[in-house]
Amino acid sequence: MARRNWVAVASAQHARRGCATPDAGYMQVCHGKAAPLKRIQAGDRVAYYSPTVTMGGKDRLQTFVSIGLVLPGAPYAFDMGGGFVPFRKDVAYVPAREAPIAPLLDDFEFVDDRRHWGGKFRFGLFAVSDHDMRLIAQAMQADMQMLHF
Numbered sequence: 001m002a003r004r005n006w007v008a009v010a011s012a013q014h015a016r017r018g019c020a021t022p023d024a025g026y027m028q029v030c031h032g033k034a035a036p037l038k039r040i041q042a043g044d045r046v047a048y049y050s051p052t053v054t055m056g057g058k059d060r061l062q063t064f065v066s067i068g069l070v071l072p073g074a075p076y077a078f079d080m081g082g083g084f085v086p087f088r089k090d091v092a093y094v095p096a097r098e099a100p101i102a103p104l105l106d107d108f109e110f111v112d113d114r115r116h117w118g119g120k121f122r123f124g125l126f127a128v129s130d131h132d133m134r135l136i137a138q139a140m141q142a143d144m145q146m147l148h149f
Contacts, residue, residue: 003148004044005133009121011057012050012065012098019048019066019093026078027070030124032086037075039125040089044070045147047136049101049121063100067142068093094146099139108132 008015008029019025027046029036040046047067053059071090079085109129111117120126128136130149137147 004041005128005130006040006044006046007121007126007128007136008046008048009124010048010050011055012053012061012063014055015048015050015065018091019068023092025068025091025093026088027091028086028088032084034075034077034087036125037087037089040070042070042072043148045133045137046070046091047133047140051118051121062102063098064136064140065098066093067096067137067140067147069147094142096137096140096142099136099141104135104139107135 008027010018010028014028018027027037027048045067046069048065050061050063050065053061068091071092073090075087075089077085078088105111105114105117108117109132110120110126134144134149137144137149
């Protein structure tokens with residue numbers, strides 16, 4: 001099966017938590033739902049886009065904050081306490097710098113209308129082309145070999 005590329009959406013605070021511990025990276029999407037994670041396969045690339053610093057905040061960021069490869073394994077429940085038990089998938093994040101989205105908007109294939117570029121991000125997770133993931137990885141100065149480009 002071909003490798004796919006995904007953009008996941010979360011606040012920077014949440015996305016950074018997923019890649020904070022080396023060798024223990026994970027992803028959660030769509031408020032912890034399992035169904036979207038079932039579309040993602042081992043070896044797929046994922047980049048996290050953060051519209052804000054904090055969930056629901058007005059602290060606009062509009063930046064890609066992490067990038068990596070999805071590891072083998074089915075989505076699993078994780079008890080975060082307080083009754084919140086989201087589903088996760090493990091991810092091997094690669095060293096990268098955070099990168100703003102604005103300079104990339106004119107070059108993305110997924111942007112149909114520059115004035116309404118943010119529409120797809122409302123889904124919380126969407127697939128992008130190799131071209132678009134490569135642009136993100138380059139902007140983040142990520143190791144292209146580690147991402148299997």
